[in-house]
Amino acid sequence: MEKPLLVTDFLDRARRHYGDREAVVATTGERYSYDELGDRADRFAAALQDRGIEKGDRVAVLDPNTHYHLEAAYGSFQTGAIHTPLNYRLTPDDFEYILTDAEVDAVYADYEYAEKIEGVRDDVPTTTFVTNDADGVDGEWEDFDAVVADAGADYDRPEMSEGDDVTINYTSGTTGDPKGVVRTHRTETLHAYLIALHQELRDDDVYLWTLPMFHVNGWGHLYAVTGMGATHVCTRGIDAAEIFETVAAEDVSYLCGAPTVLNLLSEYYGSEDGDLTTTGDAPVRIATAGSAPPEATIRTVEDEFGWYLKHVYGATETGPLITTSDARRLFDADDDARFSVKKRQGLGYLGTDVRVVDEDGADVPRDDETIGEVVVRGNQVMDRYWNKPEATEEAFTDRREGYYHTGDLATVDEHGMLAIQDRKKDIIISGGENISSIELEDTLYEHDAVSQVAVIPAPSEEWGETPKAFVVPSNGDPENPPVSTEDLTAFCESRLAGYKVVHRFEFVDELPTTATGKIQKYELREEEWEDEEGMVGQG
CATH class of the missing domain: 3.30.300.30 (ANL, C-terminal domain)
Structure with a gap:
């Protein structure tokens, strides 16, 4: 039999099996169970519907990693709306473009960033504006807590299909206007399954949100951590001292961080006099991506912090994650040679066809010398670019038909492990x-x-x-x-x-x-x- 793959299933499962267990440690000090998180999401869903939001409408979220983002996202999912997370480092002009391009109907914005939306609200189609501190924001904004308090918990969950659009993630727009990457219930769900498997998520995990939730839905952790019934520990940004303190105080077992974040942690660790507590009672693992971390950084994280590092790779268009260097049969856990393996982008995730091809679309030899472009085909790859059919066609047809072309140049070793050599634009x-x-x-x-x-x-x-x-x-x-x-x-x-x-x-x-x-x-x-x-x- 077939059961539709829907992102609403993740919170539904957590509420069903872990309703009375801790779901969220908020930046404001509150702690919410999955029952409480679910109730707030229900109420936000009801409030959206009271304001005319229907299935297929776009609801944008501009927020650092707080519990409000989780509630707004799942509240939107439950109405059948399309979650459109926004990068909080963008400018008002960027927000004007995205809100207009996606024809966003409602926006929730954290008080710290709402002014960027306020400055362009007369130039965008959005009609509903919600923040988490209406008194601290200029303009006419509804207060999130008041909205959910006033709304009932009853809402109408529409019939949804796994082929329905559920998120639009905008790329950085480094070579023109940002492109909206459209993902369906199916692609998001299967990617979250892969995250749960390859990142070894369990129900007793405590996940620290150092990776922005807006960034491809937090690499899928928005879904996977919730669905497993694990605990979300929220943050409002990257601070090395706070990260170490929180890891120890909350028994954090898992977090993510780009190589620059690892470097920040390493520098802080090296500047402290005496021993710095780097773990609680639970062993810690950390995932990194973005570019290959230097071996020296991996060595510091594993040998000095005592954390286990997983190097993963992908792009906004690919889910994002499509490969992992966590191939333990290919390295000795006690041998420094493992660092050279871990800095590689690695092997394809289950069910993911990752290839490195030459200009004619043929696979390059596994000699770890011949450079080609990384192309990928998998269930976690995007459906299309929002309103950009020509860009979509180009992305899937350049060197090899039917594969998404990443623009990354790589070699492949005898085991099929990728090693990114450069971006097309960065090769010298x-x-x-x-x-x-x-x-x-x-x-x-x-x-x-x-x-x-x-x-x-x-x-x-x-x-x-x-x-x-x-x-x-x-x-x-x-x-x-x-x-x-x-x-x-x-x-x-x-x-x-x-x-x-x-x-x-x-x-x-x-x-x-x-x-x-x-x-x-x-x-x-x-x-x-x-x-x-x-x-x-x-x-």
Whole structure:
């Protein structure tokens, strides 16, 4: 028999089996059981319907990782509406574009970010505006707690199909207007199943929300953690001291963090005098993605924090997660050689066809040298781009028909493990030679004076392009760094082939990043190439 795959099933299951157990530790100090979380979601659903929201309408959520986001999301799901989470680091102009493009009917916005919506509300089709502190926000906003208190718990859950749209996640828009990635009940549900399996989620897990919930629905943890009946520990941002304190105080067993977050934790850990408590009673595992973490970072996380690291990979369009380096039969848990395996993007998730293909769409050899583009086919891959049929067709038909094309360049080893070499736009073509910016970054991260680094192609009269490194020094002072550019060049010369050596450096106090901590190299590229007609690699 067949049963429709619906995202409403996740909260339904948690309420059925874990109703009296703790579901959420709120940033405001409250603790909610699954019965209480479910009741608040029901009331928000009823309130939405009272305000005219119907199946297929779009409901946007602009919120850091608080319990309100969970309640607004599940309340929306239960009405058959399409959840549209917003990146809280965007500008009012970005919000105006997204709210208009998606024709959003209602928006819930955290008090800290509501002013960004208030500034454009007369220019968008949205008619319902809710916040969690109406008194602290300018304009006419309804208060979330008052709304759910006034609403009854009865609402009409419409008949839904697993093929119905359920979320629209907007990409960053680094090469034009943001694109809305449309996902169905089916794609979200199957991705959440894969998360539960590959991330080893259990009902006694305590999950710390360091990954933004808006980011592809928190990599599916919005569903998977709930469906397993585990505990959500909410946050309002990334603070290293608070993360360590919360891990210990709440017995956190699982969290996620981009390599830049791992680096932040490592720096804080190294700056503390004496022993820093890094775990509670439960062993801790952490998932990282975005770019390959340097081996030195993995070593710190596992050998000093005592956490188990899982390196995963994907994109907004792919669910996001499609591969994992957690292949324990391929490394010895006590051998430092495991770090070289764990920094790879790894093997495809169950039911996921991940390939690396050449320009003709043929699989590259498993020699760990030949570079091709990563393409993927799987049940967790997006349905389409919202109102962009041409972009959808291009994404699935470039090199290999029917596969989503990621734009990432990789090699494959004898076991079929992927290792991303670069983005198409980040590969450096110097004198006709392809140079991986990731390889150069890994090398520079080994230097004690380098806290963070991003390498991009810079214009060169002699070579067309040449590597340039933007370095955040370990002392945080770009005016007086603890190392010279000559020393860094010499460091590279001792470890890299001559044509790969970095000769250009710029010390900076910070690198541009996304809300998930992923470095935005395109900003650095645009600034570096603004006076040039074009790039050799067209990045």
